[in-house]
Amino acid sequence: MPIVRKTRWTLVGAAFAILILGLGTYGYLTRRAGLAGPSSNSIMVITPYWFNGTWVFDDPGVGLKREPFVAGVPEMIDVLAKDIPDAKEGFRLLFSANRFPGTQKTLTWIRGDSLGNYYRLDDPPMEGWICPAMFKYYKTPPKALHVRAERLRRS
Known part of the structure; x- marks a missing residue:
């Protein structure tokens, strides 16, 4: 036994x-x-708008209000939104760690620092720093961020 x-x-x-x-x-x-996170494997949407001389966005779902884009990212947004009429009043920005139909540009991860992460845009060549607010959407920084800017449709 x-x-x-x-x-x-x-x-x-x-x-x-x-x-x-x-x-x-x-x-x-x-x-x-980078798949485990609050919104893993999906397309997120924010609505950037111009405030006090820079692009910002609100996302009450994750506790962000007038979160500014800084350090090269406003210039990237200018490129994305250049053909959107009245973009400074607000536009829709879709982003995902996965390529999706209609992807306009892809930002490639370069390196992290103690707080945020640097991403590169190839055309035109630019580099920008994405702040820790990204961790509201991803647990780890994605190796690529696929983005698309669209006109905000108001009814």
């Missing part, structure tokens, strides 16, 4: 170890891919 009891506990222990290892691996892979 002692052999059966020992075998049973060995099997239970092995099953538990496999479960923990599997969950740990899943968590590691999703964090590394």
